[in-house]
Amino acid sequence: MDEIRYPIDAFELPKEITQKHITTYIEELRRFPYLLEEAVKQCPPNILNLTYREGGWTIAQIVHHLADVDMNSFIRCKLALTEENPMVKPYEETLWAEIPEAKDFYISPSLRIIEGVHWRWWKFLRALTPEDFEKTYRHPQSGQTISIKQEIAKSVWHGKHHLAHIELAKKLQIINNRFVYQDAKSDKFWDIEFEGTTQTVVYGKTGTAGREAVKEFATAEECTKESEKLIAQKLKKGYTELAEGEAAPEKREYSEEEKADYFFWEAIEKSYKYNKKDWKAYDLEEHLEKLATYLSKYSEEKLILFQKTLEQKLISLYTASIAELYIILGNEYEKEGDNYSFDGYVSDDGFIYFRCWLLLKGKEFYDDITKDIETFVSGKYHFNIGETWAEGLLYVADDANQEARPDSDEGIIEDTVYQKWPELNYDFGEFAMDREPKSGKELQKMYPKLVAEIMPIR
Numbered sequence: 216m217d218e219i220r221y222p223i224d225a226f227e228l229p230k231e232i233t234q235k236h237i238t239t240y241i242e243e244l245r246r247f248p249y250l251l252e253e254a255v256k257q258c259p260p261n262i263l264n265l266t267y268r269e270g271g272w273t274i275a276q277i278v279h280h281l282a283d284v285d286m287n288s289f290i291r292c293k294l295a296l297t298e299e300n301p302m303v304k305p306y307e308e309t310l311w312a313e314i315p316e317a318k319d320f321y322i323s324p325s326l327r328i329i330e331g332v333h334w335r336w337w338k339f340l341r342a343l344t345p346e347d348f349e350k351t352y353r354h355p356q357s358g359q360t361i362s363i364k365q366e367i368a369k370s371v372w373h374g375k376h377h378l379a380h381i382e383l384a385k386k387l388q389i390i391n392n393r394f395v396y397q398d399a400k401s402d403k404f405w406d407i408e409f410e411g412t413t414q415t416v417v418y419g420k421t422g423t424a425g426r427e428a429v430k431e432f433a434t435a436e437e438c439t440k441e442s443e444k445l446i447a448q449k450l451k452k453g454y455t456e457l458a459e460g461e462a463a464p465e466k467r468e469y470s471e472e473e474k475a476d477y478f479f480w481e482a483i484e485k486s487y488k489y490n491k492k493d494w495k496a497y498d499l500e501e502h503l504e505k506l507a508t509y510l511s512k513y514s515e516e517k518l519i520l521f522q523k524t525l526e527q528k529l530i531s532l533y534t535a536s537i538a539e540l541y542i543i544l545g546n547e548y549e550k551e552g553d554n555y556s557f558d559g560y561v562s563d564d565g566f567i568y569f570r571c572w573l574l575l576k577g578k579e580f581y582d583d584i585t586k587d588i589e590t591f592v593s594g595k596y597h598f599n600i601g602e603t604w605a606e607g608l609l610y611v612a613d614d615a616n617q618e619a620r621p622d623s624d625e626g627i628i629e630d631t632v633y634q635k636w637p638e639l640n641y642d643f644g645e646f647a648m649d650r651e652p653k654s655g656k657e658l659q660k661m662y663p664k665l666v667a668e669i670m671p672i673r
Contacts, residue, residue: 510615559654
């Protein structure tokens with residue numbers, strides 16, 4: 216078997232596809248768009264142009280190909296359900312992959328197609344009966360009769376097959392193994408070389424010689440494996456790889472506003488570590504206590520900046536879509552069949568505490584949720600929706616100040632921010648929503664994915 220062409224082995228249909236198989240296939244189809252996006256989200260154009268083997272497709276071509284194939288596969292399932300063993304139309308996937316648009320580095324449209332198709336596919340499959348999964352279509356070239364359950368079995372394999380190709384191609388991005396990390400606080404480099412059983416790492420502040428660390432391994436395979444693991448960790452932390460011959464970019468100057476923003480998110484994320492995939496492990500009160508302790512090592516001036524940024528973030532979340540998320544997660548509702556009708560009442564205090572809860576989930580979540588509230592059920596985040604109020608975040612800067620400086624006036628941090636920037640007051644400031652929040656049955660129409668996943672577990 217060609218391990219590069221077939222990194223997860225060629226497709227083999229199970230002798231019997233059971234209901235357990237089908238349930239697993241459906242869940243894997245639901246999760247696939249997220250896995251694909253994770254695999255390519257940090258790939259610049261030069262990486263998207265890499266192939267996993269000589270003469271193979273680039274990463275960009277693979278992503279566009281997956282969009283093509285999944286659209287066709289979903290349509291074939293629908294044809295099989297709605298017609299009597301229909302003859303489907305084949306397509307030349309190899310030729311499709313050579314069309315200029317299928318080679319383009321701009322893969323975002325294809326990622327969105329895959330996300331949309333898989334969500335509809337998931338909804339479609341969940342509604343089928345065991346008898347429906349037996350329904351078939353005919354392929355004119357192979358002459359095969361293929362059932363819906365066989366189609367989704369192959370589709371799941373096909374996605375994993377190409378994800379493995381993408382990972383193989385990404386390994387070729389290591390040109391000279393040079394990485395840099397720059398933000399409002401840091402400007403540092405990290406270089407790694409590994410050959411045979413020897414791994415050499417050089418790291419430090421950009422512009423310095425840095426420090427060197429050499430490590431020997433028992434085998435070359437172990438050395439390569441551990442080196443690749445380190446590289447993956449650095450990329451996950453936000454390091455950027457430099458191309459061969461590329462100099463480290465000059466660090467740009469950050470505004471005071473940007474520095475305050477960085478400090479705000481750093482405090483929230485570094486004060487409390489937990490497995491974000493396990494919402495049961497998250498303890499809100501513990502997070503607030505640790506955040507106060509983390510902030511207590513900073514000056515009153517830094518705490519004022521934290522509080523100011525907090526109030527700016529609360530205002531930025533004062534939108535109709537965030538209010539609608541609040542309504543769906545916590546408000547009363549009536550259910551008629553598959554239709555939900557939501558009470559649209561938004562408590563002033565409750566909505567403030569809810570926005571605090573959202574902020575405690577970190578910058579990545581904040582960035583995603585402000586673009587699309589259905590990110591909440593993307594598979595990327597897992598939160599306990601039974602506890603969505605975090606009032607304590609409003610006072611955490613003052614708690615930190617009291618911890619560090621017991622003799623200072625209580626509430627001095629919040630009072631100072633209010634005096635300096637009264638327009639930012641989260642409770643009494645003069646600001647309005649972009650539009651009136653929807654309620655009733657309208658919310659299910661606007662956010663079908665969110666309602667479909669949240670309401671069964673509320």
